[in-house]
Every structure is written in structure tokens, then in C-alpha cells.
Amino acid sequence: MARTTGSDGGRTEAAIREAAISLIARYGYEAVSMRQLAAEVGVQAAALYRYFPTKEDLLFTLMREHMEGLLAAWDAARLATADPRARLAAFVRNHIRFHVERRHSTHVSNMELRSLSRDNLTQILRLRTSYEKELRQILRDGAEAGVFVIDDVGLTAIAIIQMITGVIVWFRPDERLSVEEVAETYLSMTMRLTGAEMPREVQHVHAHA
């Protein structure tokens, strides 16, 4: 046999990405074989190499697109206001929403960094750093304005990101809590953590329509 009826490169590539994210999130990059991935897609292993030159390149592509998507989402959700509390609220809400909606690719991006080559790793870390820098700037502005109580901006930024990313460990989409409820709970923890009194108007400014 050879080309199958109804085959379409675009659809196959999308199916590969989707299957790869879900399989790698569940079993880990090293534990997923190209044959296993191909079987999930419904093709032979050799067909994968039409779309991605190597297994690592596939992983790198998934991670890069995840990080670029996160930065793009934040660019769309960020507020023009100068109030650090409103900006922090927008950051937390965007982060929670994005990660809850992409649990699998978040898992991949957080857990499989060590499977990247040096150059690819550097690129992903650069994206991650520029995202964290956004939060550090908010915290620094808030600390200088006196609305936040922060010992160490860098350490607090890492702690907050660690905390709010942890939502993907336990959150399942079909549970008692909605994404909005979870986001609000994490937001109030974040606000207390930064020593911010949360004013009424911030509580109702949602980053997403």
C-alpha cells in the first residue's frame, strides 16, 4: 500500500501534535515511542518524519508553541492601568485560565525540559524568562508604590508562579469548581501572599470577556 484515500497533510500534522501532547503528558517524552505515537494517529511510524525531522524536534515545536501561546495570551489580557493590584489580578487570571485550558501541553513544557538539546533548551528558557519578567515588574511596581509587602521580588515571583501553575496537578475540567472560581481562589491567595488589600473594583475586572 501507499497513500491512503482522503489523506491530508494538514490534518495529519494536527493529529500528530494533538496525540503527541496527550501521550507525552501522560507517559513522558522518553517513554513514548514513535511507533506508539504513530499508532495513536493511525499511521505508520515513517509517516511522522514527513512532518517532523526528529523526535526531539517534535518535542521542541510543541514546547515553543506552548510558550509563545502563553506570551500571546498575556499580551492580549494585560491591562493598560498602572495599578499593580489590577495588573497582578489580570496576570493570575490569565495564567490560571491558560494553564487549565492547556493542561497537557503545560505538563509537557514543565516536565520535559531535560530532554531538549542545549540550543533548544536555551530558546525555551528565554521565552520562560521573559514571561516571568512580566510578573517581576508588576511586583516591583507594587512594592515601590507601597501596595505590596515583598521581601524578595525574584523569590516571590517564582513562588507565585509555582503556586498558580500547581493548579494543573489537581484540577480536572469536569469538577465542582469552574475555571473562574478556581482563578478567584488562587487570586485571593496571591493577593494575601503579596500583602495586598484587594479593593472592590479589582475584584470585578476580568481579564477575559
Add this chain to the structure above:
Amino acid sequence: MARTTGSDGGRTEAAIREAAISLIARYGYEAVSMRQLAAEVGVQAAALYRYFPTKEDLLFTLMREHMEGLLAAWDAARLATADPRARLAAFVRNHIRFHVERRHSTHVSNMELRSLSRDNLTQILRLRTSYEKELRQILRDGAEAGVFVIDDVGLTAIAIIQMITGVIVWFRPDERLSVEEVAETYLSMTMRLTGAEMPREVQHVHAHA
């Protein structure tokens, strides 16, 4: 050749554990081969099977001992007092200290859960749950006593553990901050997060001499 001069089962087994923790923490369980591990120890791959029946059994042993060590450390560090703030402080200090001192095995225990079989995974998760239960009890007591402000005890417990475990991501033993300084910074963030006013006496009750 066969048995080598100066060979000693006890020392070999200890060397295997040590090398396995460090290699798996760095490269991941799936990426480390038995031959690579044996080379690090300085023996042939077959010699490993004298001490651990399978590769997964080695991983499971490392994880189980890590979790048992964590629970034992908490048993030794816990305070008899009824004050939830002092108990929470003891919990955070013990957690930070333990994890900073065992960065590698913590990494293994947190990252390699998916490489365990169902039965082994269940055992590790049972240990983890009983540890988390300790924190939940402290938070619940504090909330009932009115010294903590907590929306959701379970969610807050996960958030705190996620946050304070994150220390191993960035902390390196030879940096500007000592373990004690890091622990105090995380403790003050935890106290603010739980809405606790930290009284003077708690600030100086160290769980470890």
C-alpha cells in the same frame, strides 16, 4: 575476571543508590540506562541485579525511602503545642530544610511518578497523602481557631506545598542565601498567604536545633 579486589556488597549498594538518585535527577529515569548507572558506580551492569531485581524496583525503593524519610523528619520536627501558627511554622521550616538538603531525591520523587507500576504508584501516593494530611489538619485547626483566613483547606494545602517545594527549582547550596534565610522568607509568605499575623514568639521557635 570476576570478583574484584576490595569489593563489598554494602558499599556497592550505597554507591548504586547515590549514583541512581543523581543520574535520574539530572537526566530522568527513562533516559538513564542500567549500563550508564553501572559505569557511574564502576561496575558491570549485571552487578546491579544483585541488589535490585529490576530497574523499576530500584526507582521505587528510592522514592519510598525518600517519602518515609520526609515523614520521619516531620515526626521529629513537629511541635506538641496547640498553636496552629507555630505548628505551621514548624511544618514549613522542616519541609524547606528537608527538600533543600535532598534536592536530587526530591526531584526524583516529584518527577518520576509516572514510571511506576500501578501498585508501586499507589504506595507512594499513600505516603504523600498522609504527609499532606498533616498540613491540612494544621490549616483546619487554624481556620477553626480564627487565626487563619482560608477559603478552601484542601486547595490551600496544595498551593502551599507546591510553593514551598518550588524552592528546589532555583536553590543551589552555595549561594548567597542560607537554608535558614530561605526558610524564613518562605515562611513569611506562607503566613501572609494564610492570613496569619505572625506573633514574635513563633518567629524564633526553630524546629531544628
Add this chain to the structure above:
DNA sequence: GAATTAATTGAACGTTCGTTTTATTCTCGT
């Protein structure tokens, strides 16, 4: 409808994997 391009198969490559087997050498109690 022939020529061209896109998509996929099936078989094979050399390598490495976890593990087993067998033989050999060292250590230690007696």
C-alpha cells in the same frame, strides 16, 4: 488522461535497551 506532486506504506538499518546466564575470583569463618 497523462504527468506531477503529495502522502503513506512496509521493510530494513544499526544501536541500545533491560535482563539472564555462566563462569571466575575474592573474602571469611572454621
Add this chain to the structure above:
DNA sequence: ACGAGAATAAAACGAACGTTCAATTAATTC
């Protein structure tokens, strides 16, 4: 001095790994 058993080496096992390649068919173009 010696027998027993602990500790290891060396070689081999079949299976699985990522990847390549030639062949083949479906879709597209003219």
C-alpha cells in the same frame, strides 16, 4: 588450609528503539 558463599565480569538474549529508503498509490495539475 579450605570450603562456602558473596561479588563481580563477560557474553549473550530477544525486543524495542529512532530513523531511512524504495516502492506505491491518491490527489492535483495541465
